[in-house]
Amino acid sequence: MAQQIPSNLGLLLIIGTLAMFIMALSIIVFAVLYQQKMRRKKQEMVQLELNYKNEMVQATLDAKEIEQRRIAIELHDDIGSSLTALKLSFVSLPIDEEERQLLNEGVQITIGKVRSLSNRLLPSVLEELGLVPAVKSLVNTLAQQIPNVHFSVIAVNDPKHESQTREVSLAVYRILQELINNILKYAKATVIQLTLEQNEDGIQITLIDNGTGFVPTKEDKLKSQSLGLKNIESRSQQVGAQIDYELQNPGTKVTLLWKPKTEI
Structure with a gap:
């Protein structure tokens, strides 16, 4: 009986060592998996933030284009038409031909600027x-x-x-x-x-x-x-x-x- 004790102790030591090794390995594996999970979460958060920023940029640019389109149409249809009508009204003004020509040239230049601005916007x-x-x-x-x-x-x-x-x-x-x-x-x-x-x-x-x-x-x-x-x-x-x-x-x-x- 006395000879079996060291053998049992050795077996227990081996089992205990193996159990500690398995526990340590489990902790390492858990830590690695946890780090990978946290890394994926961080990447997902970064990607979500990037997508959000891109969506905000897109929304801002779309809103800007819509507003520029609206202004361009108003410049072309409203102000452009009003300037053309104003130019035509000079025919009936009681002024000499030289003054009428100067007014026509001034309005024509303004019409050109309005058209140019409208084209830049739209x-x-x-x-x-x-x-x-x-x-x-x-x-x-x-x-x-x-x-x-x-x-x-x-x-x-x-x-x-x-x-x-x-x-x-x-x-x-x-x-x-x-x-x-x-x-x-x-x-x-x-x-x-x-x-x-x-x-x-x-x-x-x-x-x-x-x-x-x-x-x-x-x-x-x-x-x-x-x-x-x-x-x-x-x-x-x-x-x-x-x-x-x-x-x-x-x-x-x-x-x-x-x-x-x-x-x-």
Whole structure:
């Protein structure tokens, strides 16, 4: 009997050690699984927050487009018609021909400005003819309005491969508007070169100016006064476009690239 005690103790030690090992392994497995679960929860929360922000951005941009459309229609239908009627009424005014001519010219200039503003708010060419004709129209209008800046545009369109939706076309058009507006306001450029290519691979726009040169940082995009940069960033994220800035000597080169999503 005395000889069996050490053997039993050894067996108990082995069992106890095995039990502790299993317990320790269980704790480790539980900790790993818990960490994975918490990591998945965190990723889900981040994704939910990102989706919410994207939805808010989309809602804001949609509301802005609706309001711009409303204002553009009022400018065209109400104010434009009123100015045209005013111009026609000059015929019956008891004034000499020279004064009547000056009034006509003044009202005609105002009508032109109203039409230009209406078209910037609601690019009808974009909806009717597509992105490339709309961009050409935008650049031609700016070239007439700002004679001290030389604009050049090369636009290539493959109508067989117009893979973008109206949403993408509008976002790209608005981004381009904002980029050109920033150049005209801040860069002191005298030359703006635009190249646009649209084909089965997507849309690529290259915008080069000879101004002071500017590459926005993350801090620049977050500044409250940088509304233009925020709009560019929001619209590019909205449709999944990529924008790169590169300093030139002189000026800045901006490249916008949008590719259609490939279905899996």
